[in-house]
Amino acid sequence: MPYPVYWAAARPAGRHSHMGDLDLLWMLIGFLLTLMVFSYLFGDNPAFRLASYLLVGVAAGYTAVVLIFEVIVPRIGTPLMSNNLQSQILTAVPIILGLLLLTKLSPRLSGLGNVSMAYLVGAGAGAAVGGAVMGTLFQQIEAAIAPFGMNGLGQLIQGILMVVGAAGTLLYFHFSARPRPDGTPGRSPLIETGARIGEIFIGLTLGALFAGVMASALTALLERLNFLIQTILYLFR
Numbered sequence: 001m002p003y004p005v006y007w008a009a010a011r012p013a014g015r016h017s018h019m020g021d022l023d024l025l026w027m028l029i030g031f032l033l034t035l036m037v038f039s040y041l042f043g044d045n046p047a048f049r050l051a052s053y054l055l056v057g058v059a060a061g062y063t064a065v066v067l068i069f070e071v072i073v074p075r076i077g078t079p080l081m082s083n084n085l086q087s088q089i090l091t092a093v094p095i096i097l098g099l100l101l102l103t104k105l106s107p108r109l110s111g112l113g114n115v116s117m118a119y120l121v122g123a124g125a126g127a128a129v130g131g132a133v134m135g136t137l138f139q140q141i142e143a144a145i146a147p148f149g150m151n152g153l154g155q156l157i158q159g160i161l162m163v164v165g166a167a168g169t170l171l172y173f174h175f176s177a178r179p180r181p182d183g184t185p186g187r188s189p190l191i192e193t194g195a196r197i198g199e200i201f202i203g204l205t206l207g208a209l210f211a212g213v214m215a216s217a218l219t220a221l222l223e224r225l226n227f228l229i230q231t232i233l234y235l236f237r
Helices: 003-010 016-043 044-079 084-107 111-151 153-172 187-234
Strands: none
Touching: 016 044, 016 153, 016 187, 044 084, 111 153, 153 187
């Protein structure tokens, strides 16, 4: 619902409702903050810096509240306060690892934090490799093979393009062969041709990603401009 219609419905005729006044206040705050951000078009200034500080402060406060009430309290405080010995022991392990990690702040005691660092690196590497293999590599192979099992020339062409694009992209990052003394590539002509094809697909992908980012940015810009226009129309109607 457009802003003027919304606030007109939120404020009954003949009197000001509490909810309507509150909505109007937040609308004015959003209007002011939007103008403060747009003031960066004229260069860095105190208004833009204040809006940036507010964004960082609110985001940090929100993150802290979520961590406290969604992570620390239910996953650490509640198990420790329970009568289950197994839960208390399992909860004590991450607490000890976290305390050991804090010793990295001291050069003399930093060695005690190596156990926590090793656990973090190992768990992070395992999760990253598992996610890359199961969520990306296998999915990419399945997506490249799937069109060949379908009927129709369009699906066959799509499958060929996907296989050629994936193979060419992998060949583009083949750096094992050094360039020859005359400056020509040291890779075989077949690999070099595949790398050139992969370069085309990489360019198309980056172009599509850039277009998507620009479209999202323009959508957000138009939404903010529409908000400013609707607010001005409401205030001066």
